[in-house]
Amino acid sequence: SKFAQVRPLKRGGGRRYYRPEDVTLLRLIRGLLYDQGYTIRGVQKVLKDQTRNGDEAANGVAAAEHGSLAPEHRKRLAAVLRELDEARDLLRRVLG
Template identity: 60%
Template sequence: MEKAADAFRTISEVAEELDVPQHVLRFWETRFSQIRPMKRGGGRRYYRVNDVDLLKGIRALLYGKGYTIKGVQRIIKERGVSHLADIGRGQEHHGDSEPASDQPKAVSPTVSRTNPPKLNGEVASTEQIQPAGLTDVQKEELKLAYADLSAAKRILAGEKKT
């Protein structure tokens, strides 16, 4: 029997619809305060239509576009919950095709051995050329990713946040 479009959904129904495990939905509730399912006796969760749309938007950005949790939180802060719910309903806005500053592009230092650069008019040897390393943005993204992974590890290990 098919549910009405505006009916509440259980966590198992939402998990199946989004193709994510239930524990991922519970984890997202800890990271996105905007997700507020109704809770009934025994802690059973019932998701409203707006909650499901928001979860679909979160999933689309995390899994489809490659955003981090911090990046999605930033989008919610800058553009609002309705923007993410629109994405979840398939009404993607212009400008969402690429994670703007959320995912820095990978840069690998390369050195041309055929035409080495000149330093003060002299040809530099490859030993004198140092790779640029990570940018500050890349370093910050790595720190945020590490924090997310550490939090997930603690949750999976059953630890409480300190």
């Protein structure tokens, strides 16, 4: 594999089982390759940087702020972050 971060579980008969995290990562990789026009080496660098910095969500925000995401992706990411903030605030109020 070109991406060491994708580690499916091996099942009987050599079948691979992809966990939800693997599928999410594969969708990110596909988006970077086909939608954003990254090369394989470029995607590997993005993933390596995310691993080095630890927090994937924060890295996505940083990428959006630095303009490495397409405008429509930045808008969508901002909307999702607003929804998550609202959900967190609601949970804090409910749970005390």
